Amino acid sequence: MNLIHRHIFANVVVTCGAAVGLFAFVLMLANALKDLLGYMLQGQIEVDTFFRLIGLLVPFVVSYALPMGMLSGILLVLGRMSSDREITALRSSGMSVAWLSAPILCFALMGVTLAALVNFQFMPTARLAYQRELAGAVRTNPLSFIVPKTFIRDFPGVIIYVGGKQGDLLKDIWIWELDKQKRVVNSGRAALGWVRFDEAKGKLVLSLDYLRAEVHDRKDPEDPAKLRSGGATDHATFDLLLDKLTGQQTVKVKTKWLTFSQLVEEWRRLNRPDPAVPAAERERQKMRVQITIHEKFATAFSVLSFALVAIPLGIKVSRKETSANLGIGLLLALGYYFVTIMVGWFDNIPALRPDLLMWLPNVAFQSLGLWMFHKVDRA
Numbered sequence: 486m487n488l489i490h491r492h493i494f495a496n497v498v499v500t501c502g503a504a505v506g507l508f509a510f511v512l513m514l515a516n517a518l519k520d521l522l523g524y525m526l527q528g529q530i531e532v533d534t535f536f537r538l539i540g541l542l543v544p545f546v547v548s549y550a551l552p553m554g555m556l557s558g559i560l561l562v563l564g565r566m567s568s569d570r571e572i573t574a575l576r577s578s579g580m581s582v583a584w585l586s587a588p589i590l591c592f593a594l595m596g597v598t599l600a601a602l603v604n605f606q607f608m609p610t611a612r613l614a615y616q617r618e619l620a621g622a623v624r625t626n627p628l629s630f631i632v633p634k635t636f637i638r639d640f641p642g643v644i645i646y647v648g649g650k651q652g653d654l655l656k657d658i659w660i661w662e663l664d665k666q667k668r669v670v671n672s673g674r675a676a677l678g679w680v681r682f683d684e685a686k687g688k689l690v691l692s693l694d695y696l697r698a699e700v701h702d703r704k705d706p707e708d709p710a711k712l713r714s715g716g717a718t719d720h721a722t723f724d725l726l727l728d729k730l731t732g733q734q735t736v737k738v739k740t741k742w743l744t745f746s747q748l749v750e751e752w753r754r755l756n757r758p759d760p761a762v763p764a765a766e767r768e769r770q771k772m773r774v775q776i777t778i779h780e781k782f783a784t785a786f787s788v789l790s791f792a793l794v795a796i797p798l799g800i801k802v803s804r805k806e807t808s809a810n811l812g813i814g815l816l817l818a819l820g821y822y823f824v825t826i827m828v829g830w831f832d833n834i835p836a837l838r839p840d841l842l843m844w845l846p847n848v849a850f851q852s853l854g855l856w857m858f859h860k861v862d863r864a
Contacts, residue, residue: 489575493562494588501558501592508550508557513542520619530622538622541615544607548784551600552821556791556814559589563799572800582862586796593792600785605745612742631655631680631689640725645691653679658693660723668706671715673698689725696721740777748778768835775840776832780825783843787821790847793854797861821846 521538524530530538566572575585631637637645648657655678662671675693683690698715705711743751755771762770795814824846831839 489580489585490588493566493585494592496562496566497558497589497592500562501554501596504557504561505547505550505554508553509543509546512546512550513539516542516546524619524622530619534618534622538615538618541611541618544603544611545615548600548603548608551596551603552784552787552791553815553818555593555596555788556795556818559792559795560799560814563589563796567800582797582800582858585800586858589792589796590789593789596788596792597785600788601782604781604785605748609742609744609747612739616742640689643723643725645725647678653681655680655691658691660691660693664703664706668701670701670703670706671698672701673715673721675721691723691725693721693723695719740773741781743777745778745781748774752778769833772835772840773832776829776843779840779843780829783825783847786847787850790821790850790854791818793851794857797854797857801861817850821850 517539521530521535525532525535563572572585576582631645631647631650633647633650635646637647642663644661644663646659647655649655656676658675658678660673660675661669664670673693673696675696677695678691678693680692681690682688695717697717700713700715702708702711740748740751752771752774755767755774759767791814794817798814825843828839828842828845831837831842
């Protein structure tokens, strides 16, 4: 690798690394705010646990940040070189676009390898560890789910409001039971109550004294004219399930959180006849596994696809167009992910081969990149 190639390679590595770090930070912050901040503010997880969970988010966000960072970094480096007339000077010396792109494409292939490792090994391992760590942290202090003077919507099918709390003693408790459309069908208010954790069954048990209930009409629960008294009782008990909060159900169904070896083993298992599972259902399950494998590989190759688009887009730019081209590149990247999501909608229709359709965005991007290469090289 000569001096010019080393110069381009070093600039691309540094800039792409910074771009990946920026995108990863933004995605990690969004995930932390969505998943962890509420638990931390309610005292359900400690500060050290919070930062360990943040660390476990890194492989997950890097799997999305790497292609975007590659695209942005290449556009910025080549845009700067083009606006400073460095690209013009090099091409005037007889150097082709392909020759100038060689170190970038070499780095992109390294990025493909890294992305595949992240998608198939580091991300699934870290994601499972994240769920287990979060579940364990929450279960060490399950009573902290009951937060005074807050509408608690964490439990499926109910909303709870507690006026005061002293240990496991609750005061002025309101409870609303919801139907599948999230409409109130039953409601009640109790002066006193207690909450305890049933570790064997993984649930909170809410015991209420002096409960006065109101019953809504099942067909039209939002009509106040049809509201009627449900009477009063000295004691009532409600079970508040924790499975949804601790993430146990999610861990069981997310095929994206399986490593490559686990995905292959699952695919082989689904290929074996099983009288307990209908053939059509087994085919749908197998297709979901195949979609996951192809999606992970396709996402890794998107690093190369984005690079092929970014190189000619970055070369043919002036200083005033740098921001505009960066915006165009990011819109193209969002379009790539949108098409990938759309293909995933066909996972229940194996006849359409959605697993192979996962490669369509890569084919489109690489075709566009090669066409742009040809146009720029002839300019």
